[in-house]
Amino acid sequence: MRNINYNITLLDLTYVHEVDWTASITDFDWVYRVTQAGFDYSKGEVIEVATLRVNRKDDLRYVFSSLRKHGIDMVYFMGVNPGYPKYVKVIVKGSIDLSTRFLAQELGLLEVYAYYVNGIEHWGFLALNRESLDQFLKEITNYGKILSNNIRVLKIEDLITANASRLDVFLNSSEYKVLRHAFERGFFNIPRSISMDELSKELGLSKSTIDRYLRSSLNKILRIIVRNEN
Structure with missing residues (x-):
């Protein structure tokens, strides 16, 4: 992959x-x-x-x-x-x-x-x-x-924490679950605290599915934030 x-x-x-x-x-x-x-x-x-x-x-x-x-x-x-x-x-x-x-x-x-x-x-x-x-x-x-x-x-942590109270409103349940778990387990840390392989095992999902959910959720969050800034 x-x-x-x-x-x-x-x-x-x-x-x-x-x-x-x-x-x-x-x-x-x-x-x-x-x-x-x-x-x-x-x-x-x-x-x-x-x-x-x-x-x-x-x-x-x-x-x-x-x-x-x-x-x-x-x-x-x-x-x-x-x-x-x-x-x-x-x-x-x-x-x-x-x-x-x-x-x-x-x-x-x-x-x-x-x-x-x-x-x-x-x-x-x-x-x-x-x-x-x-x-x-x-x-x-x-x-x-x-x-x-x-x-x-x-910074991904700023984007997520700034909108934590509204995440589950505009993300579907799968997107919210994967994004929250990845964030809490340190996937976005530098260096990362957990690998994609480990996330896959913990969530019981394929790496491609996790990737898709993360991209979809970040897409929605960023559209709202940047449009508000402009």
Whole structure:
């Protein structure tokens, strides 16, 4: 089995995605904030639900035109408010080719947020190992320019103890049981007080099952914490 590393790292990234539609619009003010995203692997598509803000009607037309020129389909759009600045709820879909989100997914990164302002993309990602993060940063330079990246390590004990009173509310029973046992037995200590093999014997679960429960529970905890910070 592969070596499992739980050094949790948060990346705050600003990026000009030169081959994407976002980089082609820099001469007026606009904000595009992704609220939900997913993949249709059978069609090789990424789907986004987002809110777009523009200040003028011509700017709205220009954004829609840029999306079409880059092969992105507008599945749905609806104005949220009358007048301008205008907020528009949109659903779009495009190819996973050259997708920052898809590359992150393939490398095991967890997306925390994504929003674009005047041609600059702002991303937040969590990684369970630094190697995947470094590989991601290396590969996206093939398609654009990194303006800044801020990387910081999050302490697992701080994440768990800070939310101990709420863990069993948003984790299922299996996730909670495995995470709590691993934490109390010192799995996240440096150096570790217990190995994955020993956890497997104590819990009566396979190592792959324990790994899955830990990743799932940490995913949920980190999404809540980082979204609250932002």
